[in-house]
Every structure is written in C-alpha cells, then in structure tokens.
Amino acid sequence: MRAMGKALAVLLSLSPVSSYADWKYSEHVDEMRGEKAISATIRSEKTISPQASQAKLVITSVRSASGNAFIFDLENAQFSCLPPLCEVSMKFDDGKVLELKAAPGKDSNTILYVQNPNQFVATAKLASKLIVEVPIYKQGKSQFKFDVSGLTWEGETPSVDGLFAGVGGQRWAEPYNPTSGLVDNGFGEGDDRCYIEAHPAPLDLGVKPTKITHCYYQGRHYSSMVDFEFSKIKQVVSYVSKQVGKPELDIKEYVSWSDIEEKNLLSIGILGSKKSNVATLLVTYVPADNLVPPRKLVTR
Structure with missing residues (x-):
C-alpha cells in the first residue's frame, strides 16, 4: 500500500506534456530523488449502465523507477468494495472477460489500484476498445466504455532473450x-x-x-x-x-x-x-x- 500511495502522490503532481486522441500524457520529476514518472490517462466516453449515467471513470497508468501503477478514479460516484480487495472486470475488443483484483486507495472510496499494470498497457496498445465493470455504491455493478486506440505511451514489453x-x-x-x-x-x-x-x-x-x-x-x-x-x-x-x-x-x-x-x-x-x-x-x-x-x- 505504501507504493500505491506514492504512485497516487506522483499522479496528482503530474503535468500534461502532450496528447493524442483521447489519451493524455504527463511526466513528473522528483527533484529530491532524481526519479521521473510518466503517465497515460483516459476518460470513459460513455456509461453503458443507465443507473450510473452521471458517473465517469478515469484510468491512469503510471510508470516510475520505484514501481508501476494502474489506477481507477471514479467521478460523481463511489466504489462499493468489501475489504481488503475489490473485484473488477475488463474486456478488450471481443476478447475474454478479465477478472481482476483491486485495492482501494487509503482513506478514499473513489480510487482503486488494479493488479497487473504492465498487462494493461501492453494490451491497450494492441486494442481499440475497452469495457470496464466496477461495483458502485447503491448502483451495483456498472460498465464504462473507452476508446483506447492510439496509445503511444511506452509500456513494459518482454525482453529480447x-x-x-x-x-x-x-x-x-x-x-x-x-x-x-x-x-x-x-x-x-x-x-x-x-x-x-x-x-x-x-x-x-x-x-x-x-x-x-x-x-x-x-x-x-x-x-x-x-x-x-x-x-x-x-x-x-x-x-x-x-x-x-x-x-x-x-x-x-x-x-x-x-x-x-x-x-x-x-x-x-x-x-x-x-x-x-x-x-x-x-x-x-x-x-x-x-x-x-x-x-x-x-x-x-
């Protein structure tokens, strides 16, 4: 959780440097430690579930020398999770539904840290659309749709050996x-x-x-x-x-x-x-x- 908290602090201090389609790219340098963190952020284009019509889901991937993070940020609503982990689902294009675990942010019911941050970036770079399902307080499981095409942010890839x-x-x-x-x-x-x-x-x-x-x-x-x-x-x-x-x-x-x-x-x-x-x-x-x-x- 300490690494997750640090990733969130870095996220909040990132400043936009460029954009492509709906993706927003940012970077931040920790002058004390000399570490650079970069991020790629995208907002849901529409809510598929009618009961959550006012909510928006924001996805941010952060990469730095101290670790990577994959974060859900919910606007105009709150997550409904049973500690210690929350169950979320994702589907890229017409592929299989991915069942993932996420940890709530400290003292926050609008932030989730999702597992496998590297897998998300590598998959999103090949996909064109994404559907995310998350549990929302008093609204149940709700789905959000994203256009993820055009991601140019450098994610993790397998080695060459x-x-x-x-x-x-x-x-x-x-x-x-x-x-x-x-x-x-x-x-x-x-x-x-x-x-x-x-x-x-x-x-x-x-x-x-x-x-x-x-x-x-x-x-x-x-x-x-x-x-x-x-x-x-x-x-x-x-x-x-x-x-x-x-x-x-x-x-x-x-x-x-x-x-x-x-x-x-x-x-x-x-x-x-x-x-x-x-x-x-x-x-x-x-x-x-x-x-x-x-x-x-x-x-x-």
Whole structure:
C-alpha cells in the first residue's frame, strides 16, 4: 500500500506534456530523488449502465523507477468494495472477460489500484476498445466504455532473450508476414488463425521439434506451440525452468509455470501424452491472448 500511495502522490503532481486522441500524457520529476514518472490517462466516453449515467471513470497508468501503477478514479460516484480487495472486470475488443483484483486507495472510496499494470498497457496498445465493470455504491455493478486506440505511451514489453522474446523467430505481437513460408493449418476462426512452419528450424530446447505452430489474431502473433517427443520432456522442462528462473518441476503429462511471467506478459505450459509419445510446449503472449474471442474447443 505504501507504493500505491506514492504512485497516487506522483499522479496528482503530474503535468500534461502532450496528447493524442483521447489519451493524455504527463511526466513528473522528483527533484529530491532524481526519479521521473510518466503517465497515460483516459476518460470513459460513455456509461453503458443507465443507473450510473452521471458517473465517469478515469484510468491512469503510471510508470516510475520505484514501481508501476494502474489506477481507477471514479467521478460523481463511489466504489462499493468489501475489504481488503475489490473485484473488477475488463474486456478488450471481443476478447475474454478479465477478472481482476483491486485495492482501494487509503482513506478514499473513489480510487482503486488494479493488479497487473504492465498487462494493461501492453494490451491497450494492441486494442481499440475497452469495457470496464466496477461495483458502485447503491448502483451495483456498472460498465464504462473507452476508446483506447492510439496509445503511444511506452509500456513494459518482454525482453529480447529466450522464450520471452518469442519462439522460432516469431516475435510477440508482430504482424503476420505472408512471405515467411508459414502454412495455414485450418485451425482457428475469422481473425484468429494458426500456421505451421513448413520446415521447423532447431530451437534451443535441447530437442528437435516435430512441428511448430504459430497463432495470430488480427495479424498479430500471440501464441506458439512446439511439438516434440514425449520421451524428451525432461530436457524441455529443464530448459524452460532455467529460462524462467524456477526449480525444475515434477514430470507429469501436464506441467505449467505459474507466477513466472516476465512483467505479467507470458504464460508457459507443457501438455503431453506418454502413450502417443507426443508433447507440446505452449507459450502465449498474454496481452494479445486477451484480445482473442473465446475459441471453440477444436481437436488438433
């Protein structure tokens, strides 16, 4: 909470320096500590819920050397939260509904600090619209709509090394290149398409892939699947564990690394079948995945 309070103090002292569309950008320098904080702020364009027609929701992301923050500021109304955390929901474009936790501001019922600030910035940079649902005092759950297109503020992104950079030469959220030699495998619907590498190149997994699949949503890379022999799963688990800086996990037919996302941006897991001697390493760029509509279960 101390870091959150500091972020709020910085927010209140920020001065506007530029703007693009509805986004407002500001920066502030703490002369005593020599730290610079920057922010990007946007106001709701309209309230979807009639009972909260007079309310406005303001979203601000703050980044500084001492930490990042993602803040909801409610105007003309008050949040209704049961301590210690408040439940809020967000939906970017036509993607899945994200259920998040938020901490109320100290001595304030109009401020919420929402989890995963880096994830918000990375997703908003790819999206065009956002719907936020928050609990409002005497009005229940209320929804606010935002136009988030045109965000140019620099948010956190994965590093340039190893799995955090991408898989098989594909970079996270980069546009699909029709000359890359990828073959449409018929998996996916509409803007959500997956392609296989015709000639998968060796990776730094310690094993030779039998197939590599890359998935794109609206032409942006968000997921990769690497198939390999199940008998080599120990080698792959060892490699991934070193990549994410975690102890090796017990070998099972499903292995996942939770709470390892670099800056909340990646999800990694392995699904295998000893009977068929096939295992798949699944690496997903979470912000782009948040934009993808719920996919029907398809057997590959």
